[in-house]
Amino acid sequence: MSGRIQAPRGTYDVLGEQALGREALAGHARRILEHAGYERIETPAFEVTELFARGVGESTDVVQKEMYTLEGGEGQSITLRPEGTAPVCRAYLEHGMHKLPQPVKLWYLSSFFRRERPQKGRFRQFWQVGAEAIGSDDPAVDAESILLLAELLEALGCRGVRLRIGSLGTPATRRAYRSELQAYLRAHESELSDEVVARIDLNPLRAFDSDDAETQRAMAGAPRLLERLSGEDREHFEAVCAMLDAVGQAYDVDDTLVRGLDYYTRTVFEFTSDALGAQSGVGGGGRYDGLIEQIGGSHTPAIGWASGVERILMTASTVPAAPPPLDLFVAYAKPELRASAFRLAADVRRAGRAARLELGGRSLKGQLKQADRAGARYVAILGDEGTSLKDMETGAQQTVESGTVMHHITRTEL
Ligand code: HAM
DSSP, X not given: OOSOOOOOXXXXXXXHHHHHHHHHXXXXXXXXXXXXXXXXXXXXXXXXXXXXXXXTOTTXXXXXXXXXXXXXXXXXXXXXXXXXXXXXXXXXXXXXXXXXXXXXXXXXXXXXXXXXOOBTTBOSXXXXXXXXXXXXXXXXXXXHHHHHHHHHHHHTTOSSEEEEEEXXXXXXXXXXXXXXXXXXXXXXXXXXXXXXXXXXXXXXXXXXXXXXXXXHHHHTTSOOGGGGOOHHHHHHHHHHHHHHHHTTOOOEEOTTOXXXXXXXXXXXEXXXXXXSOSOOEEEEEEEOTTHHHHTTSOOOOEXXXXXXXXXXXXXXXXXXXXXXXXXXXEEESSGXXXXXXXXXHHHHHHTTOXXXXXXXXXXXXXXXXXXXXXXXXXXXXXXXXXXXXXXXXXXXXXXXXXXXXXXXXXXXXX
């Protein structure tokens, strides 16, 4: 057998610098979400297939084409999670969280799996940071949820970010609107692109996204869902917008905003970035007041979002690109001193500082070159005549008692 085995299509390895970016993202997410009362949750990487079929919706692309489904043992069909909302709702029910003070706020940072055509910003295994607030229909929860994602993107210096929001009303409003839109599209068929005509039955809302000029002209007069909302849904949406206005959060109302998952009701939103290509969605979410019922619970309103970690990092400008500084590099003049060097580096690390030593069998000269390359602040050189300590910033070198190295490298910072 020959030939090198590569990572599967649509997956990637996380290497040094990217790992640092991810850690920075995780740190900001934890701080921002936990300050707002969100607790961490992690659910299994796979669930019974029915959870997604019922939760996400049989007619969605995700369920129809993109799930990794396999036989999970005992004849049970399982699916690698394509998203996190249905699993979190399953956990909410399974652990009786409806008995806790509502809303229950949960956040996650996990990997998800979709068999999509890979391209820039689109992977088959990708990570999402997500937040779900379950058990309240208060518009303030919607506004807070949206603001938290805005805050996270801002903390990471994400460039060219824009927020669009809309409301889908109830499933009944949407069904009636869909029929009305289909009738409008059929009446204007001759002005629409073939692609849009072909999707009138399956997905009429996509007509608003068409980039065909004549279609766009025809769509300008099409009925809008926002104009068909019930009084209560409209008030809810206006209350969300008013709260975003009150804190100065910029947004565009988009009455053609469609999301790829079936469970949404009322508020929907999406953050996009000009810094991304065709896959411009940095994160999005919305209300899913019917989802918990769909998966066997009682009526429980909820809202949340998820944001793609890869896409956040592609647009972020403030994530660190360098590892934490190296306080000490320990070099030794001959092999017999290796154990002492090893002990010194271990002691310094145990005291909470970054220390390394040469492990590749290099000469003293090679070790010093390594220390320089690693950007060490100090180098301790263990020789027959004792330990000498070099300050790599000033170039000053002095002989020190070997037990005092730690003292010397911390003293200068005082
Ligand atoms: P979604 O819009 O399907 O929503 O995904 C959310 C985000 O995940 C997208 O905006 C994008 O940044 C990222 N994403 C999705 N698919 C991929 C992919 N194949 N490769 C890279 N990134 C991707 C949800 O998943 C909902 N569960 C969000 C939600 C939470 N709604 C309510 N609560």
